Amino acid sequence: MSSPESNVPPTASGPPTASGRPRTSILVVDDDADMREWVKEDLESEGFVVETAAGGRAGVQRVKAGGIDLVVSDVKMPDLDGLDLLREIREVAPMPFVIIVTGFGSIDTAIRAVKLGACDYITKPFKIDQLLLSIDKALAERSLKTEVARLREEVHRRDGMDNIIGRSPAMQEIFALIRRVSASHANLLVTGESGTGKELVARALHAQSPRKNRPFVAVNCAAIPENLLESELLGYARGAHSTASTDRQGLFVEADGGTLFLDEIAELPLPLQPKLLRVLQDGEVRPLGMNRAVRVDVRVIAATNRDLERRLHEGRFREDLYYRLNVIQIHLPPLRGRQEDILALAEHFLARAVARSGKQVRNWRESAKKILLGYHWPGNVRELENAVERAVALAEGEFIGPEDLPPSMQERRNQDRLASAVAQGFTLDQLEREYIERVLEIEGGNKTRAALRLGLDRKTLYRKLEEYAASPRDTVAKAPDEPT
Ligand SMILES: Nc1ncnc2c1ncn2[C@@H]1O[C@H](COP(=O)(O)OP(=O)(O)OP(=O)(O)O)[C@@H](O)[C@H]1O
Numbered sequence: 070m071s072s073p074e075s076n077v078p079p080t081a082s083g084p085p086t087a088s089g090r091p092r093t094s095i096l097v098v099d100d101d102a103d104m105r106e107w108v109k110e111d112l113e114s115e116g117f118v119v120e121t122a123a124g125g126r127a128g129v130q131r132v133k134a135g136g137i138d139l140v141v142s143d144v145k146m147p148d149l150d151g152l153d154l155l156r157e158i159r160e161v162a163p164m165p166f167v168i169i170v171t172g173f174g175s176i177d178t179a180i181r182a183v184k185l186g187a188c189d190y191i192t193k194p195f196k197i198d199q200l201l202l203s204i205d206k207a208l209a210e211r212s213l214k215t216e217v218a219r220l221r222e223e224v225h226r227r228d229g230m231d232n233i234i235g236r237s238p239a240m241q242e243i244f245a246l247i248r249r250v251s252a253s254h255a256n257l258l259v260t261g262e263s264g265t266g267k268e269l270v271a272r273a274l275h276a277q278s279p280r281k282n283r284p285f286v287a288v289n290c291a292a293i294p295e296n297l298l299e300s301e302l303l304g305y306a307r308g309a310h311s312t313a314s315t316d317r318q319g320l321f322v323e324a325d326g327g328t329l330f331l332d333e334i335a336e337l338p339l340p341l342q343p344k345l346l347r348v349l350q351d352g353e354v355r356p357l358g359m360n361r362a363v364r365v366d367v368r369v370i371a372a373t374n375r376d377l378e379r380r381l382h383e384g385r386f387r388e389d390l391y392y393r394l395n396v397i398q399i400h401l402p403p404l405r406g407r408q409e410d411i412l413a414l415a416e417h418f419l420a421r422a423v424a425r426s427g428k429q430v431r432n433w434r435e436s437a438k439k440i441l442l443g444y445h446w447p448g449n450v451r452e453l454e455n456a457v458e459r460a461v462a463l464a465e466g467e468f469i470g471p472e473d474l475p476p477s478m479q480e481r482r483n484q485d486r487l488a489s490a491v492a493q494g495f496t497l498d499q500l501e502r503e504y505i506e507r508v509l510e511i512e513g514g515n516k517t518r519a520a521l522r523l524g525l526d527r528k529t530l531y532r533k534l535e536e537y538a539a540s541p542r543d544t545v546a547k548a549p550d551e552p553t
Pocket residue numbers: 232233234235261262263264265266267268269270373374414450451454
């Protein structure tokens with residue numbers, strides 16, 4: 070007998086059998102012994118694992134014991150018929166696929182069986198090929214379902230935390246903070262240099278929150294011209310301005326129930342700031358040209374790589390808005406301060422780039438790792454990600470060497486780090502202050518960790534910081550500019 074091999078999809082339920090089909094356990098339920106044996110033999114010769122039950126009652130018991138993928142059941146049986154069997158096994162999770170074998174002409178029964186959850190029916194008398202076709206269809210459906218579930222899971226993971234690499238204590242603290250605050254509705258401000266992962270964290274916060282099945286809407290405040298930004302955010306009514314030929318719902322309404330990510334919030338034009346503040350305070354938006362307000366339930370996560378507090382003092386950012394947005398702050402430290410993360414990220418990006426490119430690159434040479442560890446990463450994780458992509462594209466053998474890294478990174482290694490400080494005439498005190506402030510910044514303002522890293526006790530660090538606070542910053546020479 071021929072079997073439609075090409076129709077057989079792989080499923081997640083184990084290695085394929087000799088027939089090319091995935092390993093599948095089938096239970097044949099029939100009160101007719103000849104019929105049972107005939108079907109069992111033929112299915113076994115197709116590579117299925119087959120058990121039998123002599124009646125509906127025994128069949129239900131066997132299914133409840135677990136491990137059965139598919140049931141082929143006769144309808145007419147003395148103790149419990151095929152439809153009752155279906156009713157009773159519906160509560161088994163996951164319910165096995167059921168193919169019902171009906172007598173010729175009993176289309177009613179077939180329809181009832183399908184309504185009760187049977188995946189297919191065949192009528193007697195049948196050829197084994199008909200049954201095989203029906204089984205293969207059921208398996209294809211299962212493999213599709215498994216695939217959909219897997220993809221769904223992957224989408225969640227991609228947005229979630231599994232995707233954020235961070236072994237350093239600073240990142241571990243951030244993970245804990247994300248877990249703690251994701252359930253709250255409080256607005257958040259994510260700060261950190263460019264490329265430190267602010268958007269990644271914002272997405273993870275959303276994915277971890279009760280809002281995860283509602284929209285995550287991202288808007289870059291720096292990328293949209295001032296006059297458009299307002300109508301983008303708030304929406305407008307038809308005729309509100311010359312190009313408004315229809316009503317347009319704003320991003321706040323679009324994000325209703327979910328999260329609005331306001332990226333580069335420092336660039337939000339001053340005239341728009343009180344309008345945003347009003348939405349955050351009132352929980353409603355008033356689209357341009359509309360005299361009615363629309364209630365919205367939106368959690369705002371804002372991000373910036375700028376010094377917002379300085380903008381506050383310069384009068385370029387409203388204080389009241391700042392406090393509304395900054396209910397909880399997450400600061401992402403620059404990569405150069407997260408030594409433990411550099412190689413972990415390099416490995417993560419390497420695996421991804423290799424999978425994409427299909428190249429046989431396996432690992433980093435020690436000499437290349439040293440460069441990665443010693444580099445100052447002005448572009449942070451994004452720069453590392455790009456460097457790895459480039460290195461994998463260039464690598465010729467199984468290992469990535471220094472020659473595969475961007476020239477600017479290789480040069481940096483040979484530089485005398487103190488040379489520029491000497492050239493700028495730093496005193497020892499100035500250098501110390503620069504150094505302490507830099508480490509503190511790298512540690513996200515955490516004084517305990519900064520003290521640890523500096524080899525100072527906390528009291529000493531506090532004292533020094535107080536001294537610095539008392540003496541104006543511009544008496545200190547500017548830090549040597551890092552070459553890029
Ligand atoms: N901890 C991390 N683990 C894995 N990937 C990361 C991590 N941090 C950042 N990335 C990746 O680095 C790139 C830059 O991250 P992201 O866009 O979130 O940075 P950003 O802080 O928003 O930068 P910018 O201020 O320039 O907008 C992205 O591709 C992101 O996936």
